[in-house]
Amino acid sequence: MKALILPLLLLSSLATAQTWQTPRLPWGDPDLQGTWTTATITALERMDGLGESLVMSEELVRKLEQREAGFSAQIDNIAEGDLPAGQVVGGYNTAWLDPGTRFLRVKGEPRSSIIVDPENGKVPYTITGWANFWWGIIKTQKRNNPEEQLLGDRCVVGFGSTGGPPMLPVLYNSNYQFVQTPGQVIILVEMNHAVRTIRIDAQPLPEQIRPWLGDSIGHWEGDTLVVETSQFHPQQSMRGAIKHQLYMGLNSKVTERFTRIGDHEIHYEFTVEDDKIYRQPWRGELTFLPSKGQIYEYACHEGNYGMTGILAGEREQGVNGIRWVFDLIVNPPEEITHEQLGPQRFSRKP
Amino acid sequence: MQRYLLGLLLTATLFPASYQAWAHHAFSAEFDAKKPVTLRGNVTKVEWINPHAWIHLAVVHDDGHTTDWMVEGGTPNTLLRAGVNKNTLPIGSEIVVRGYQSKDLTCKPACKANGRDIVFSDGRKVFMGSSGTGAPKDGLDPRGR
Numbered sequence: 001m002k003a004l005i006l007p008l009l010l011l012s013s014l015a016t017a018q019t020w021q022t023p024r025l026p027w028g029d030p031d032l033q034g035t036w037t038t039a040t041i042t043a044l045e046r047m048d049g050l051g052e053s054l055v056m057s058e059e060l061v062r063k064l065e066q067r068e069a070g071f072s073a074q075i076d077n078i079a080e081g082d083l084p085a086g087q088v089v090g091g092y093n094t095a096w097l098d099p100g101t102r103f104l105r106v107k108g109e110p111r112s113s114i115i116v117d118p119e120n121g122k123v124p125y126t127i128t129g130w131a132n133f134w135w136g137i138i139k140t141q142k143r144n145n146p147e148e149q150l151l152g153d154r155c156v157v158g159f160g161s162t163g164g165p166p167m168l169p170v171l172y173n174s175n176y177q178f179v180q181t182p183g184q185v186i187i188l189v190e191m192n193h194a195v196r197t198i199r200i201d202a203q204p205l206p207e208q209i210r211p212w213l214g215d216s217i218g219h220w221e222g223d224t225l226v227v228e229t230s231q232f233h234p235q236q237s238m239r240g241a242i243k244h245q246l247y248m249g250l251n252s253k254v255t256e257r258f259t260r261i262g263d264h265e266i267h268y269e270f271t272v273e274d275d276k277i278y279r280q281p282w283r284g285e286l287t288f289l290p291s292k293g294q295i296y297e298y299a300c301h302e303g304n305y306g307m308t309g310i311l312a313g314e315r316e317q318g319v320n321g322i323r324w325v326f327d328l329i330v331n332p333p334e335e336i337t338h339e340q341l342g343p344q345r346f347s348r349k350p
Numbered sequence: 351m352q353r354y355l356l357g358l359l360l361t362a363t364l365f366p367a368s369y370q371a372w373a374h375h376a377f378s379a380e381f382d383a384k385k386p387v388t389l390r391g392n393v394t395k396v397e398w399i400n401p402h403a404w405i406h407l408a409v410v411h412d413d414g415h416t417t418d419w420m421v422e423g424g425t426p427n428t429l430l431r432a433g434v435n436k437n438t439l440p441i442g443s444e445i446v447v448r449g450y451q452s453k454d455l456t457c458k459p460a461c462k463a464n465g466r467d468i469v470f471s472d473g474r475k476v477f478m479g480s481s482g483t484g485a486p487k488d489g490l491d492p493r494g495r
Contacts, residue, residue, distance in 0.1 A: 076467075078448075078467065081388075082386045082387075082388050082448070083386035083388075083448050083449070083450065083466065083467075084386065085383070085384050085385065085386050086383055086384045093466050093467050093468075093477070096423060096424030096425075096428065096429075096477070097424065097428065098428045098431065098432070141379075143379060153379075155401065172424070172425055172427070172428045173425060173427050173428065190427065192401075292431050293430075293431055296426070296427040296430060297400075298400050298401070298425070298427055299399075299400050300400050300401040301400075302399050302400055303397060303399030303400060303401070303402070303404065304401060305402070305404065305422070305462075306380055306401065306402065306422070308454075309380040309381075309452050309453075309454055309462060310379045310380050312452075312453075312454035312456065313379065313380060313381075313382075313452060313453025313454040314379075314453070315454075316453055316454050316455055316456070317453055331378075
């Protein structure tokens with residue numbers, strides 16, 4: 001039976017490929033408009049336990065997606081009675097989150113990391129880049145004032161690199177709305193309601209101007225939107241987030257390529273270059289799929305009680321200063337225990 | 351090799367604990383994992399605001415006095431997509447919340463905790479998370495269509 005179905009599937013996908021044409025806007029540009037999501041359980045870097053290969057077998061995908069669902073069920077069904085003290089049982093029930101339940105598929109192919117180059121699926125930090133990454137994480141553990149917190153906690157831009165570029169998923173609200181005009185492509189990033197304005201065939205801003213999410217200039221290469229971004233904001237280097245955290249240089253350059261490859265799919269590629277921070281240019285791929293429902297306003301400032309909670313908690317708990325170093329060692333938060341910060345990135349050849 | 355050794359040294363010094371994929375970034379900054387709380391009371395107010403919804407409840411103690419609590423939930427955007435809206439949790443409902451108290455113990459304007467698990471007093475879940483079958487929350491699972 002299988003032998004029959006497979007050729008049929010291939011034939012039907014061939015037929016679709018032949019008849020499908022890139023939708024266009026009245027002025028001729030390819031149409032990327034719509035609301036899209038990148039939510040996926042695949043991380044930026046290849047995590048331990050996913051093997052060596054970028055492309056995963058269907059069998060492994062099935063097994064790991066089931067395992068993930070099992071983890072979620074465990075988290076949501078902790079036995080009755082008080083929660084355990086001092087044990088990490090997940091701060092939040094999964095009802096609160098929306099990180100996706102599936103591995104990333106790029107043109108149908110299941111992937112073990114967003115990074116495709118280097119082959120080991122790790123950001124190829126130089127020692128300088130890696131040290132900056134560590135310091136970026138550690139210094140946000142001081143809770144003295146709002147300016148020391150991650151940009152997401154401060155409601156400035158979203159966690160991690162959700163607004164990017166490169167635009168990477170986070171734990172929830174990994175949704176985007178694309179709107180086009182003849183001279184601009186606008187991307188509304190749900191997390192944190194940030195707007196990227198990509199100016200087509202335009203001049204870069206004067207070099208002293210460093211907007212949040214950088215300065216993006218685009219052009220069309222056939223049906224592909226190519227976007228080059230530089231002049232990042234000095235406070236946006238540390239992109240802290242669970243699973244997709246990243247350190248970018250002030251002068252890093254990002255090149256993104258958006259290609260609509262179906263009614264329900266945008267193929268997204270990016271390259272990041274910065275010879276101080278990375279040993280080589282590195283590349284990643286993602287797929288934008290239709291998001292469920294519209295984009296909602298994420299007016300993070302309207303009720304950011306978390307910030308007062310963090311600062312008040314710090315003052316309640318003791319003296320600032322060396323205490324935070326001590327606390328980091330005896331009770332390291334997960335940002336620091338995350339395997340992305342471990343040395344394994346240097347143990348394999350890129 | 352030098353890089354590897356440096357990394358190893360840092361690793362061994364700084365992180366004995368394991369990674370837990372589901373906790374939130376700022377959980378440990380805001381809440382105290384050593385102070386689990388179980389709260390039973392009636393909902394007095396729900397703030398459907400960003401970045402997190404906050405559910406207020408009046409907890410009645412054995413001697414009759416009440417304490418106001420407010421517990422942190424998820425982001426309204428995510429809740430709405432999951433089918434949760436302001437009718438889901440009517441004012442006055444009796445709920446049981448399990449979570450961890452905030453590090454800030456001043457209890458002003460109310461004592462705070464994260465609302466990790468919230469159920470109605472009859473045991474029904476207020477917000478459904480994973481069903482254990484890979485809850486189709488990203489719209490990609492055909493079972494969710």
